[in-house]
Amino acid sequence: MKLNHIDLHVPDVQRAVLFFERYFDFELQSNRASPAIAILSDRHGFVLVLQRLKDPAHVYPEGFHVGFLVENEDIVLGFHERVRSDGLEVSEVLRNNRGVLVYCKAPGDILVEVSCRPRAV
Incomplete structure (x- = not known):
């Protein structure tokens, strides 16, 4: 499926x-x-x-988000710059064992993740 x-x-x-x-x-x-x-x-x-x-009382649970996995870090960084310059709420660029990622809020208070996985060494 x-x-x-x-x-x-x-x-x-x-x-x-x-x-x-x-x-x-x-x-x-x-x-x-x-x-x-x-x-x-x-x-x-x-x-x-x-x-x-x-019903406006219905909200997404804490931590609920939709994610976009992209090919490389440049795309994540470009997305970060674009939404930030447009005035949207966006996290700092995060780097961890999951890769490089940012979070922003879409209209409706939906958390959106854009990330790329770490490169194989």
Whole structure:
């Protein structure tokens, strides 16, 4: 089996669409004007569904996040600089035994990780 989609609930669907289009090159597959749902594709078989959050009391659990594994550290550093210069909340660049990574907040208070694995020595 292959994971092929995830459905995230957000307070503002359109803001979340713009975020995932801008920073992760997702392509909207559904009606741009819908405030209730958006279906985006990464053009490689993965679908991201964004639905309007119906109950603002529902929040993602602490530590919940979505992650993007990239090929190299330059991509992580470029992402970090881009979101920081756009004024988004972003962590410092972290280096540990898992690799090089950063975290930022997408609209809807969704934690997003961008990372690359350590190179084999």
